[in-house]
Amino acid sequence: MTDKTIHYPLKLEGPDVPMVRFMNVSKRYGDLVVLDRLDLDVAAGEMVTIIGPSGSGKTTVLRMIMTLEKIDEGVIYIDGEPLTHMEKNGKLVRANQAHMRKMRSKIGMCFQHFNLFPHMTALENCMEGPVQVLGISKDEARERAMELLEMVGMAEKSDQHPSRLSGGQQQRVAIARALAMRPKVMLFDEVTSALDPEVINEVTTVIRNLVDQHSLTMLMVTHQIGFAREISDRICFFFGGRIEEQGPPTDLLDEPQEDRTQQFLSAVFDAN
Amino acid sequence: MFDWQWDFTWSILPRLIEATGKTLLAAGGGYLVALVLGLILALAQRTPWKPLTLVVRELVEFIRSTPLLLQVFFIYYVGPQIGLRLSPWTAGLTAIGLHYAAYLSEVYRGGIESIGKGQWEAARAINMSTAATYRRIIIPQALPPSIAGMGNYLVGIFKDTPMLSVIGVGELMHTANTIGAENYRYLEPYTLVGLIFLAISLPAAWLVRRFEAATRRRLGLSK
Structure with a gap:
């Protein structure tokens, strides 16, 4: 939290508290910037799919929520409470193990x-x-x-x-x-990427049923654009550790506004 | 060529069999110490606290790089000068237990490190504590590949018990020496000691292999 101009609340309050909020989150491995001051909200019950070229930081987003990766800057909130940090004497400090265990249960x-x-x-x-x-x-x-x-x-x-x-x-x-x-939030990290093509459907069917029948908040990283279109409320296109473009599947996939989104999508569609 | 005397052989056999019990006790006791202490040494090298890791690492290297015989002598004869007055048995078990703990800690470490990062992450994702992850996920999987190495050191510790004869632990070698000195005959006692070691080592090695296979089956790890 080096940027003093940003105010990180101790708690998110109000009628529309998102289930997941990334506030100004950055992650670096040495000189490599994996996430660059990312802001991302996911509403309760929303299904958000993250797409993008490899190395764009998509998987890192999920791994941070699962507390498998530490963040370098910013704060992540889950269900209104800070995940990466905790309150101590009215200030946000780095979360300790006990706090992370409490939050991880969601x-x-x-x-x-x-x-x-x-x-x-x-x-x-x-x-x-x-x-x-x-x-x-x-x-x-x-x-x-x-x-x-x-x-x-x-x-x-x-x-x-x-x-x-x-x-x-x-x-x-x-x-x-x-x-x-x-859990309140489910994360799917390329869950079909290691599967043979003929069994991908067994897994996507299960996820589709989850979306239809449960009010879980879900974040999914996938290369299956067709599946993402079918089940997502929103798709985020990641590039260089930032969200380049996001929107409902039909908008983002059919009428992408940014050059990079267009290039990525046409490359994916060509490959298929 | 040899002047083997059967009468003498039969007469010393009961004493050697009694000493075999003590040898097994020394090996078993030392191994127990080594099993527990070895796990502690292995886990201590995996704590996030770097100074502890470094000290334990050096300790293990030190023990592995010096002869067991020296360690036995050191604990028994030098120990009293620093207030550590141990009986031959206690000193012997401490030395041999500590020595083999250093070796076993490497076996454990190898086993633990062979478990992929994915298992740790899956345990984290269902919110297991580190202790529970070791106990329920990592150690059960690290065990089968470690059994062969652990078994080798069981046989090794058994074969190293004669080292304890030098500080007067009345095990097989010590008894054979005594019998030899009393009767000026060394052929029969030493030959019998060799045969007894062989008769125990070979089945033990076989049992270890069986145990490894059975453990793999029980944990559902054999295909």
Whole structure:
């Protein structure tokens, strides 16, 4: 927080508090600027997709929300409360572990390479967090995990270890595992990028159902423009660590205003 | 060529078998110390607090680079000068436990480092604490690839117990020396000691391999 001219509130208040707010957030690796004074709001229940060339900072945005990356400047708020910082004597200071653990309970994430726990069955993967972190009884956690596995179409494979599951199946279990923690914000980081083309649909169907049936706030990074168009409320095009252009899918994809957006989209459409 | 005396062999066998028990006790006790202390040394090198990491790293290197025999002597004979008065057994178990803890900490470290970053991030994403992540996610996966190395050091610690004879721990080697000196016959006692070591080491190595395979199966890690 080097820029003294920006006022970072201790808390966001009012009728329209966004579920996620990035305020002037920057991230650098040495000389490389990954995020450059980013401002981004995501409303509660909104589905926002981030697209852009590799190295544009898209994944970093999600990783920061999951507290997997530290930020260099700015503040991120979740559900009105600061995530990267906390209040101390009326001032914002860097969040400590306890604060981050409290805030992290509102956030769930699915990864490109699934990252299921290989020594646990699909069911155990979905019970681990509820039992170990939330302190829910095993019976209750099992019941809830089975419901979620049912929802993602994996109930029949609940006793299988990840090594016995296909990529699409593993990713569906990973979505159930994240949902078992009852997050308010779900992050999908290129969840179909490591999948064979014929199983991508299993995973996108699950995400589509989530969007239709739940009021979760979701942020998704993807290269699948068609899928993004279909389910997003808004698409943000990232370039050089900033939002170059954003808007509803039809506006951004069909009538992009910026040159860079046009170039990126035509390159993606050509590739497809 | 050899003057092997069966009568003498049978007469010393009970004493050697009794000493075998003490050898196993020394090896088992030392290994237990090494298993626990080794894990502490391994985890201490992974704390975010750099000075601790550095000190433990150097300690491990120091122990690994000096002979066990010297460490045994040092703890037993030099210890009293700094107020550390230990019985031969305690000194012996401390020395051998500490020595092998240094080696085991490297085995653990390798096992822990073999677990990808994705597992840590997945655990973070379901909001697990660092301690729970080690206990539930990392160590169970780090264990199977470490078992082979851990087993080698189990056999190693067993074979190194004769070093404790020099400070008077009454294990196999010490007993064989005593028998030899009493009777001016070394062929039978030393041969028997060798055979006893062989009879224990070989099945132990086999059991370790079985245990490794069983652990992998139990954790669902074998394809």
